[in-house]
Amino acid sequence: MTFTESTSYRVLLVEDSPTQRRYLATLINDSTLLQVVGEAQNGLEAISLAEELAPDVIAMDIRMPKMDGLLATERIMTDKPTPVVIVSGLLESEIDLSFRAVQAGAMAVVEKPPSRRDPGFKESTNHMLNTLVAMARVGILPHHRHENDYNRKQQPTPVRAKQLPELIVIGASTGGPRALYTILKDLPVEMPVPIVVAQHLPDQFIEGLVRWLKSATQLRVEIAEDKRHLQPGVVTLAPGTAHVTVERHGGHLVTRLHDDEAINGFRPSIDVLFRSVAAVCGEQAIGLVLSGMGDDGVDGLRAMRQAGARTFAQDETTSAVFGMPGAAIANDAVEAVLPVSQLAGELLAAIKAYQE
Numbered sequence: 333m334t335f336t337e338s339t340s341y342r343v344l345l346v347e348d349s350p351t352q353r354r355y356l357a358t359l360i361n362d363s364t365l366l367q368v369v370g371e372a373q374n375g376l377e378a379i380s381l382a383e384e385l386a387p388d389v390i391a392m393d394i395r396m397p398k399m400d401g402l403l404a405t406e407r408i409m410t411d412k413p414t415p416v417v418i419v420s421g422l423l424e425s426e427i428d429l430s431f432r433a434v435q436a437g438a439m440a441v442v443e444k445p446p447s448r449r450d451p452g453f454k455e456s457t458n459h460m461l462n463t464l465v466a467m468a469r470v471g472i473l474p475h476h477r478h479e480n481d482y483n484r485k486q487q488p489t490p491v492r493a494k495q496l497p498e499l500i501v502i503g504a505s506t507g508g509p510r511a512l513y514t515i516l517k518d519l520p521v522e523m524p525v526p527i528v529v530a531q532h533l534p535d536q537f538i539e540g541l542v543r544w545l546k547s548a549t550q551l552r553v554e555i556a557e558d559k560r561h562l563q564p565g566v567v568t569l570a571p572g573t574a575h576v577t578v579e580r581h582g583g584h585l586v587t588r589l590h591d592d593e594a595i596n597g598f599r600p601s602i603d604v605l606f607r608s609v610a611a612v613c614g615e616q617a618i619g620l621v622l623s624g625m626g627d628d629g630v631d632g633l634r635a636m637r638q639a640g641a642r643t644f645a646q647d648e649t650t651s652a653v654f655g656m657p658g659a660a661i662a663n664d665a666v667e668a669v670l671p672v673s674q675l676a677g678e679l680l681a682a683i684k685a686y687q688e
Contacts, residue, residue, distance in 0.1 A: 341468035344387040375399030388468035409437035427540030503602030505624025507652025518676035526562035535572025570600035577608035606632025615640025623651035627659035634665035
């Protein structure tokens with residue numbers, strides 16, 4: 333194993349396959365912003381090297397001999413807290429273990445890039461590299477980091493209706509799965525309105541995310557289908573291969589799937605979902621932007637607010653990446669900003685306020 337000095341973000345690469353390790357190291361070192369400073373072939377070596385090298389970020393395989401990525405992440409978060417990005421294969425067992433690692437403290441899950449001949453190589457590689465850079469920049473986000481009472485209220489959106497809102501919509505990207513898990517576990521099983529989520533995630537991981545979220549909540553969690561009626565107490569996630577919008581059919585809200593091109597690199601696009609809700613539900617909706625890179629969802633959330641909807645964002649302290657919430661705040665799309673631990677309660681309070 334070789335270690336190098338670099339002014340780039342320092343990456344500890346953990347991967348048991350020598351071939352995969354060389355391949356990933358080449359991809360990472362080709363980035364001008366990243367440099368592999370150490371390589372480990374199992375979780376035990378990863379723990380030791382994390383202590384020795386103090387990397388800016390760890391690219392962690394999940395299935396390895398001696399100690400897997402889940403146990404290694406748990407130990408590193410206890411002994412030497414460091415941003416961990418799980419770089420996972422696509423087997424169901426690997427994906428499930430990866431989301432358990434997120435629960436243990438990993439900040440993101442990305443797929444292992446395919447071969448250079450694969451049509452998805454460039455997109456997958458860029459996503460991995462961008463995520464590693466973003467997590468290295470952010471630094472560690474401990475489970476119990478102090479949450480200041482950062483609840484910055486702007487002019488409250490007037491609420492005129494005296495009935496339940498029709499829908500809650502949530503947009504999330506990097507760091508979003510952990511925030512979603514926290515919110516859903518705090519919502520009651522008698523949730524009186526439907527929830528639709530657009531989460532930036534490769535399609536191969538969406539079913540794993542659904543399984544993981546089901547472990548946090550008694551609410552029904554499912555993947556959106558075309559023309560399916562939205563029901564109270566059901567959390568519907570956009571698939572990773574289509575845009576999702578909401579339409580009204582015969583008095584019922586339904587999801588529609590659209591196989592259009594990615595918008596600003598994203599499919600599903602949060603903006604597409606939010607804009608449809610602004611048009612269809614108007615003031616009878618609640619919108620929420622969670623942790624994520626970039627500014628997807630900003631225009632749509634602003635449209636929702638202008639239509640009279642309630643709009644919220646996760647705060648900077650508890651966001652793995654404050655790009656999307658920060659952009660929404662800067663563009664006056666947000667009514668209130670709260671730490672993730674308070675968002676479920678705020679959603680319930682907003683629902684109650686519609687009836688007062």
